[in-house]
Amino acid sequence: MIVACTPLYVQILEQIEDEICTGKWQEGKRIPSVSELAHQYQVAPQTVSHSLHLLVQRGILKPKRGIGMVICAGSVQRLKQKKLAAFLSLVYRARKEAQLLQIGREEISAMLN
Known part of the structure; x- marks a missing residue:
């Protein structure tokens, strides 16, 4: 896209x-x-x-x-590692935002489903 x-x-x-x-x-x-x-x-x-x-x-x-x-x-493995690192960084930032906004796990789970 x-x-x-x-x-x-x-x-x-x-x-x-x-x-x-x-x-x-x-x-x-x-x-x-x-x-x-x-x-x-x-x-x-x-x-x-x-x-x-x-x-x-x-x-x-x-x-x-x-x-x-x-x-x-080795390109596939390197690209997957790069994408995993980017994903984990995104999850970490989202977790910090959720803590800041005091959003609990249950609420996050409901949002994702």
């Missing part, structure tokens, strides 16, 4: 990470080309290239001559 307040290249980067994390795209395999991704996300190829460049810098993707971008070994 494209969100207006986050730069497009970041949104695309996160969507690519999600595709890798969920197993839709597998380690050692080629991902769609820049032009395919640009068409899929309806953005300029330069925007996709920027996202892919950042993923290469982070060790998630690597360019292979004649093949395209390939997902590096």
